[in-house]
Amino acid sequence: MPSAPLARQLAGHDPYRWLENRDSDEVLAHLQAENAYLDSKLAAEQPLREALFEEIKGRIRETDLSLPTPWGDYLYYQRTTAGDEYARHYRCRRPTDGSLTPDTASETLLLDPNALADGGFLAVGAFSISPDQQRLAYSLDTSGDEIYRLFVKELASGQISELPFDDCDGSMTWANDSQTLFFTELDDTHRPYKLYRHRFGTQNAEVVFEESDERFFLHCYRSSSERQLILQLGSKTTSEVWVLDAATPEAAFTCLAAREEGHEYDADHGMLDGQWSWLIRSNQSGINFALYRADEASPQRPHWREIRAHDPKVMLEGATLNQRALVLALREGGLPTLEVLPQGAPAYRVQLPDAAYSLYVQDSLEFHSPAIRLRYEALSRPAQIRQLELATGAQQVLKQTPVEGPFDAEAYESRRLWATAADGTQVPISLVARRDVFAAGQPAPLYLYGYGAYGESLDPWFSHARLSLLERGFIFAIAHVRGGGEMGEAWYRSGKLEHKQNTFGDFIACAECLINEGLTQPAQLAISGGSAGGLLIGAVLNQRPELFAAAIAEVPFVDVLNTMLNPDLPLTVTEYDEWGDPNQPEVHARIKAYAPYENVRAQAYPAILAVAGYNDSRVQYWEAAKWVAKLRATKTDENLLLLKTDLSAGHGGMSGRYQGIKDVALEYAFVFKALRINKD
Missing domain, CATH: 2.120.10.30 (TolB, C-terminal domain)
Incomplete structure (x- = not known):
């Protein structure tokens, strides 16, 4: 059995910086040795991984047809076929009766990614x-x-x-x-x-x-109207929009509002009250954004007229324009909702069956369409595509993602808890488990996921793979920590820059809440996060390692200080607005205080699996490699420490649906081993 790879150390503050020498024989040999070490340590779990793969794959309808989308003279759709990694793209003539049943006689294959990938x-x-x-x-x-x-x-x-x-x-x-x-x-x-x-x-x-x-x-x-082209320029804090009539592509773009530090806005073009108009969402009057309109011929900022005022309790996340209605995407009380303003009729909120869920406009269809399509799902409800009749609010489930084999949504219960952070802030937690697991009232193995950056919201979602955890008695939970957008713009701002420690403190508070509620205990608690969520995982492991038994960090942004000090790396300068510029002494000290790589110390850590992509242009492979190398040389325990580098993948991991299932099976097998879960 291969021994744990020990990376050589250089003198200086960054002893493993040699791992940044991409394509060098020494670096490739080290990454390959780490992969071989992982294979050896999880060799006994290979049958479990294969069983999990087949189990998860067995829940997914391998041969399926997407819901066709009508546009002009055609229906556009995708087909998946058993054994193929990718869906094929097709179109057919649009039936004259308005149905969505593809006409196989006129069907044309537009693109076959399986042939293009050729196994890669x-x-x-x-x-x-x-x-x-x-x-x-x-x-x-x-x-x-x-x-x-x-x-x-x-x-x-x-x-x-x-x-x-x-x-x-x-x-x-x-x-x-x-x-x-x-x-x-x-x-x-x-x-x-x-x-x-x-x-x-x-x-x-x-x-x-x-x-x-x-x-x-x-x-x-x-634009929604198909009449305009929109050029959006944006940093993390400032926007600028230029527009061009789509019928005159040789003309010059026109600026709506010159960039002004801190002013964020976006624009769309469509019809309001029977008039071609511009719709602008702007934070000029408040951080949760207000809505403005402007005449088609006068889109510049002096001509904006407010049509929905800023609300300090409700975040205006976006707007969808249709010839028949305006649909506003709002966030209130930590959950998304849609408000519909039909032309010439009273406004209404879209009604939904679950207490916690994910919801967004998936397809506005053709501009003149009387309906739009929504995507809706919950922790225990597979994703649905719902048709919303704009004039009446009537909904119809056009397609629900199937779950093959035995599945009863009523066997699962979703809940929402609130953890109390150190400063008294209430932090929401979404949970799901089998009803009998909750009813037992005993601590259970729990998988806690977090992200907390860029204002991104982790709304509850359904997962075929997650059923393999739930059916083995797990609770799955999402910590909606500050730095995300679940509670509005202020929630995001209170978890970035000088407030970044709130993200880590919130996650720790969520873990403590779940333990104090009797839902789990440290020996049963696994945590996971990816990219900026990997930074979260690395930071909380340094700060409170005794709270957790296992951790998964996917493409983790754990070498944040060194990355932010290197302006030649992709994305570094653009990230100053999120993390700060460490060339400023006070910012350097602040980032250094929480950066996972810098703060590895001689203490016991839980079992850790880090996953990297060698071609990742967002989070370089060496961040995970350096972090694991330092952990291996410094930590005082004998718990599993594994690094998997996908040598042919980027930020999103390996492509293809079956490869994705294999990756999940590996991670679950690691968790079962670390938590000493019965492998049946």
Whole structure:
């Protein structure tokens, strides 16, 4: 059996910085040795991993048809087939009776990612049909580094052209002439910073916009009305929007409101009260955003008129424009809700069956459609696509994600608890378990997940794989800690920059609450988080390791101080607004005080599994590798410490649905071993 790899140490403050020498023989050998060590330590769990894989796969309908989307003369949909890693993309003629049943006689295969992947990594970026529905623009990443190649397919002939442009972020936006494409180029730090205009059939492209401020990303997309193109420029704290009539792609973009530090806004174009109008969501009057409108011909800031005031208790997260209604995405009391304002009728809130859930507008359909589609799910309810009739509020479940084999949603119970943080703040926790596990009133193995960054909300979601935990007596919980967006903008701001310790303190408070409520105990508690959530896991392990028995850190941002000191790395400068600029002494001291890598010390840690992607451009592979190396040399216990590096993957791990199941099976097997759970 291989022994635990011990990385050599350099002199200085960062003894494992040599692991940053990408593609060196020594580094690759070390990562491969770590992978071999993991395989050896989990060799006894291989039958369990295989059983879990088959168990999870057995719950998923391997051959299935997505809900078709009507657009123009066609229905667009995807098919999954047993044995294939990816869904194939199709379209057929739109039935004249308005049904959503595909017409197999007119069916056309648009894209087959299985053939394109050829067994390797594949991520499809853009998948954009031209307005005349004659061409498909799509982009492919074949390594996981999130650099895409661009393609256009002539749908009548099947001819495919690769566009001769490099370093693209994968986005592709059509103008209304169905000839002009806008795409974006990445700079050396992987930041989308240049917008190009390309006329299909030519070999060149014209730079339309170049963003010089390294904090800002740019993104181009079509408005809800399909009449305008929108160029969104944004840092973590500031926005700027430029717009262009989609019918005149050779013209210049117009700015709605020049950037002003701290002013965040976004825009859409559609119809309000029978008039073509601009809709602007802005925080100029309060951090939870207000809503404004402007005439189509006068979109600039002086012409904005407020139509929904800022509410300190309700976050306005977004708006969906349709010819028949305006739909507002709100967040209140830690949960998402939708408010519909039909043209010429009273407003109403969308009614839902569960106390805690995930909800968003999945598809606004065609601009004139009388209905939109919502995606709704809960911890114990598989995802549903619901059709909402805008005028009446009537809902219809068009499709529910199937769970194959025995499954009874009523056998599970979801709950919401509130933990009290050190400063008295109430922190929500979402939980789910079998009803009999809760009813037993005994501590149970518990899997606690957290993130807490960038204002992202971890709304409760359903998981086929998670049933393998719940059926073995686990409780699954989500800690909705500060730094996320669950409780509004103030919740986010109180978990970033100088307030970052609140994120870690909240997570610890959630763990203590679950223990004090008698739901679990430290010997039964596993924790997990990825990316910025991996930073969370690393920090709480340093601060309160005795609370936990096992931890999983996926692509973890654990070397935050050294990364933020290196402006040449992807995303570093843009992240100053989230973490701070450590070139400032007080910020350096603040980050150093919680950075997981810097704060590893001689103490006992729980069992740890770290997962990295060698081609990850967001969180470099060496962050996990250096962290594990320092832990192995410093910690005082004999608990499992494992590093898995996917040598052909990026930030999202290996591509393909079956590979994803294998990754989950590995993680669950690790948790069962660490918690000494019966493996049956």
